[in-house]
Amino acid sequence: MMKVLAVVCLIGLFCSVTVAMVGNFTASVDRNRIAMGEQLELTFTLNGSSSGSNFRPPVFNGFLTLSGPNQSTNMQFVNGTTSSSISYSYVLQPRSEGDFTIGSATIDFNGNQLQTQPITIKVVKGSPQAKQQGSPAEDTDIGKQIGDNLFLKVSVDKSSVYQGEQITVTYKVYNRTRLANLNITKLPAMTGFWSEDLEQIKQVQFAPEVVNGKQYNVAVLKKVALFPQRSGSLTLDPMDVECVVQVQTRKRSNDIFDQFFNDPFFGNQSNVKHTIRSQPLKITVMPLPDAGAVSSFGGAVGKFSMETWLDKQQTKTNDPVTLKVKISGRGNLKLLEAPAINVPPDLERYDPKISDNVTREGSFIAGNRTFEYLLIPRHAGEQKIPSFPFTFFDVDKKKYTTLNSPEFVLSVEKGSDAGSSPVVGLSKEDVKLLGEDIRFIKSGAVKFRRKGESFTGSPAFFALAISPVLSCVGLFVYARRRRKILGDVTGLRNRKARKVAQQRLVQAKKFLQMKKKEEFYTEVSRALWGYVADKLGIPPAELSKDTARLSLEQRGLSVEIVSELVAVIERCDFARFAPPSDSLTMDTMYNEAEKLISTIEDNIR
Amino acid sequence: MSYLRILIILFFVQVSYAQEVSLQFEQANQVYRNGDVQKAAGMYEEILKNGYESPALYYNLGNAHFKLNNIPSAILNYERAKRLAPHDDDVSYNLRLANLRVIDKIEPIPQLFFTEWWQSIMNLYSADGWSIVMIIALWCAAISFAILLMMRSMLIRKTSLILTAAAVVISVLSIVALRQREHQEQAQLNAIITAASVSVKSAPDEQSTDLFILHEGVKVELVDNVGNWLKIHLPDGKVGWLASASLEAI
Numbered sequence: 001m002m003k004v005l006a007v008v009c010l011i012g013l014f015c016s017v018t019v020a021m022v023g024n025f026t027a028s029v030d031r032n033r034i035a036m037g038e039q040l041e042l043t044f045t046l047n048g049s050s051s052g053s054n055f056r057p058p059v060f061n062g063f064l065t066l067s068g069p070n071q072s073t074n075m076q077f078v079n080g081t082t083s084s085s086i087s088y089s090y091v092l093q094p095r096s097e098g099d100f101t102i103g104s105a106t107i108d109f110n111g112n113q114l115q116t117q118p119i120t121i122k123v124v125k126g127s128p129q130a131k132q133q134g135s136p137a138e139d140t141d142i143g144k145q146i147g148d149n150l151f152l153k154v155s156v157d158k159s160s161v162y163q164g165e166q167i168t169v170t171y172k173v174y175n176r177t178r179l180a181n182l183n184i185t186k187l188p189a190m191t192g193f194w195s196e197d198l199e200q201i202k203q204v205q206f207a208p209e210v211v212n213g214k215q216y217n218v219a220v221l222k223k224v225a226l227f228p229q230r231s232g233s234l235t236l237d238p239m240d241v242e243c244v245v246q247v248q249t250r251k252r253s254n255d256i257f258d259q260f261f262n263d264p265f266f267g268n269q270s271n272v273k274h275t276i277r278s279q280p281l282k283i284t285v286m287p288l289p290d291a292g293a294v295s296s297f298g299g300a301v302g303k304f305s306m307e308t309w310l311d312k313q314q315t316k317t318n319d320p321v322t323l324k325v326k327i328s329g330r331g332n333l334k335l336l337e338a339p340a341i342n343v344p345p346d347l348e349r350y351d352p353k354i355s356d357n358v359t360r361e362g363s364f365i366a367g368n369r370t371f372e373y374l375l376i377p378r379h380a381g382e383q384k385i386p387s388f389p390f391t392f393f394d395v396d397k398k399k400y401t402t403l404n405s406p407e408f409v410l411s412v413e414k415g416s417d418a419g420s421s422p423v424v425g426l427s428k429e430d431v432k433l434l435g436e437d438i439r440f441i442k443s444g445a446v447k448f449r450r451k452g453e454s455f456t457g458s459p460a461f462f463a464l465a466i467s468p469v470l471s472c473v474g475l476f477v478y479a480r481r482r483r484k485i486l487g488d489v490t491g492l493r494n495r496k497a498r499k500v501a502q503q504r505l506v507q508a509k510k511f512l513q514m515k516k517k518e519e520f521y522t523e524v525s526r527a528l529w530g531y532v533a534d535k536l537g538i539p540p541a542e543l544s545k546d547t548a549r550l551s552l553e554q555r556g557l558s559v560e561i562v563s564e565l566v567a568v569i570e571r572c573d574f575a576r577f578a579p580p581s582d583s584l585t586m587d588t589m590y591n592e593a594e595k596l597i598s599t600i601e602d603n604i605r
Numbered sequence: 606m607s608y609l610r611i612l613i614i615l616f617f618v619q620v621s622y623a624q625e626v627s628l629q630f631e632q633a634n635q636v637y638r639n640g641d642v643q644k645a646a647g648m649y650e651e652i653l654k655n656g657y658e659s660p661a662l663y664y665n666l667g668n669a670h671f672k673l674n675n676i677p678s679a680i681l682n683y684e685r686a687k688r689l690a691p692h693d694d695d696v697s698y699n700l701r702l703a704n705l706r707v708i709d710k711i712e713p714i715p716q717l718f719f720t721e722w723w724q725s726i727m728n729l730y731s732a733d734g735w736s737i738v739m740i741i742a743l744w745c746a747a748i749s750f751a752i753l754l755m756m757r758s759m760l761i762r763k764t765s766l767i768l769t770a771a772a773v774v775i776s777v778l779s780i781v782a783l784r785q786r787e788h789q790e791q792a793q794l795n796a797i798i799t800a801a802s803v804s805v806k807s808a809p810d811e812q813s814t815d816l817f818i819l820h821e822g823v824k825v826e827l828v829d830n831v832g833n834w835l836k837i838h839l840p841d842g843k844v845g846w847l848a849s850a851s852l853e854a855i
Binding site: 344345346379380381382383412414438439440441442443445446447448449450451452454455456457461464465468469471472475476479 | 626627630631634637638652653656657658659661662664665668669671672695698699702703708732733735736737739740743744746747750751754755783787790791800801802803804818820
């Protein structure tokens with residue numbers, strides 16, 4: 001809206017402009033450094049006259065012209081002198097960050113061309129200030145009018161908390177205007193928090209409050225408890241509230257009455273929508289101290305107590321029982337994790353059913369969270385549910401506190417429907433066998449014995465076991481002795497017969513070499529006779545040629561061998577006493593005897 | 606002479622006691638047949654309490670417990686019967702049936718074929734049976750040895766030598782088998798879990814870690830004991846400790 005301000009003083013109309021002054025044309029801004037989104041008011045003022053013409057504004061590089069040029073004329077009487085000025089003002093909004101120079105504006109005055117000095121503006125990033133939405137010039141004006149008279153303030157009870165600790169955030173509206181209606185258009189998104197409204201505000205109620213010496217009507221719009229879910233620097237988004245304010249609108253016309261009766265009473269009242277916005281809020285969330293962090297800690301921060309109970313102490317197999325764990329107190333209830341419960345494997349445990357009951361204790365979120373574990377005993381016996389811990393971070397004491405549940409003993413009896421209990425690890429064939437019955441009891445002649453008594457190790461056992469061993473030993477000893485007595489001579493002579501005969505023949509050979517004829521034949525004869533006697537087991541004295549012949553033939557020697565033997569022996573006996581014979585005969589004799597002995601040795605049985 | 610007389614009297618006293626026990630046993634069997642299994646079980650227990658035992662007695666008691674759906678006790682008694690009569694078919698059959706009702710299934714580690722053979726040979730007879738085998742083998746060895754010594758004929762001597770050697774080998778084997786069987790029968794090497802379910806601990810201490818859970822009826826090998834605690838060994842190789850109250854030795 002173009003707004004032309006023309007201030008015409010009635011008196012000034014009657015006064016001739018007598019003072020001809022040298023014009024002074026300047027440019028000014030309300031500030032040289034602004035943030036993005038803020039507005040800048042730029043004014044070009046010609047002092048000394050209100051009759052400048054041909055105003056040529058500069059090109060506003062990097063700025064958006066929100067309004068302007070707005071022309072205004074000013075006239076003053078000071079101590080009888082009149083001064084007047086004309087100004088052209090603009091409302092500018094920066095388009096981008098950086099340093100910008102607003103160039104010179106020129107105006108023609110009394111035939112001279114006047115020029116302003118360029119102005120440098122620094123535009124910085126981000127505005128901590130709520131920017132005006134839409135920002136048409138009309139809004140700006142209303143914004144100006146409303147100004148500090150209507151604003152939204154957000155406050156927190158503490159700006160630095162532990163993760164999971166409660167913060168209370170209050171949004172209050174401060175009002176000094178004629179507020180017709182207000183409506184929350186944008187609720188802050190509480191990202192990173194679990195939020196729970198502390199007060200449900202149905203009707204906004206204003207109460208007077210004095211701020212900076214001004215009285216405001218103050219109302220709480222929203223009061224919320226926040227529990228940060230992560231650590232770090234978290235920002236609360238601003239809240240937008242659309243207000244309907246009764247304001248006086250000024251006409252664009254040069255209606256002088258408007259200028260004079262710029263007052264609500266006279267003004268043109270109209271309902272204007274105006275959006276107020278809270279400041280974004282930064283909250284520092286400290287991570288929970290690691291020291292003392294317990295494995296059973298599940299994120300609970302606050303002050304809690306724990307109650308646990310079983311709905312029954314005795315049950316039957318497959319009959320479920322409920323283990324309830326109720327954690328009540330102040331804190332981030334809804335962020336509580338179920339405590340880890342170690343139930344024996346014979347109890348089938350299902351995931352807990354969680355029910356919450358959140359209440360408000362003053363400015364604290366309190367209540368309880370109940371975990372219901374359904375347990376189904378599958379086998380009979382005493383089932384022990386061991387004590388389990390629940391740990392929370394105590395904000396007041398700034399340390400971890402662990403609560404321990406009592407230990408439960410559940411006695412499980414065998415259920416009546418034993419058939420429904422799962423039969424583990426049976427193949428189909430096995431199940432078929434289950435249907436069969438056991439074999440019937442034994443009766444009839446049954447031998448009983450006293451416990452621990454057995455045949456093994458009894459005297460009878462030892463007697464029966466040792467006696468064969470002893471009799472074997474006895475038999476062996478007896479046999480040896482008997483052989484010594486009976487079989488020694490004959491047996492020994494039998495085995496040694498050939499050896500003895502050989503020795504005699506060796507002797508005979510010596511005699512042969514010494515040419516001792518008589519001794520030679522004696523020796524050969526004795527070798528043969530001795531051999532036969534030894535072999536037959538008959539003492540040589542008892543041996544005659546006939547008995548020898550008979551015995552040898554009985555022992556399997558052929559008649560020829562026996563006859564030869566007898567012949568050789570006879571020749572020996574004869575040769576002993578015969579006239580000297582040559583050594584050739586003796587050699588033959590020797591060889592014959594040797595041959596005979598080996599023949600007999602081979603053939604005798 | 607007087608010793609002999611006492612011995613004879615003692616023998617008769619024994620025999621008369623045994624007769625009385627047989628009578629008691631038959632009465633119990635009658636009660637069982639009539640359907641009062643509970644009472645029959647009590648009567649069988651009574652005989653056991655008097656200090657007599659027999660595979661048939663354990664077997665019948667096992668049957669009674671089985672009928673009363675008391676599986677661990679049934680298994681315990683079948684196992685006791687099996688200990689005395691390892692090759693009784695009825696006992697093995699009922700034991701197998703009772704074991705099907707046991708919750709835990711334990712896969713035994715397969716043994717070396719040689720060990721299995723030896724086990725099955727050893728289980729052919731009870732210790733007493735092996736004693737008789739051993740005595741017969743010893744006598745055979747003695748007789749054939751006598752023949753070996755006495756006979757002159759080479760053929761007979763050779764045969765008797767082989768017989769003697771064989772009989773000696775058999776008697777040595779039966780002595781080994783006898784020793785092992787005797788050990789199995791006398792020493793309480795195995796036990797049955799009688800508690801409905803027990804956690805097997807890692808150490809003989811209530812506070813120690815739970816290793817695994819066993820349910821009633823499982824047969825475990827007893828390896829060691831410390832105070833009230835028994836070290837058990839399962840056929841699948843697991844080892845742990847149990848309080849002695851939760852099991853009963855076979």
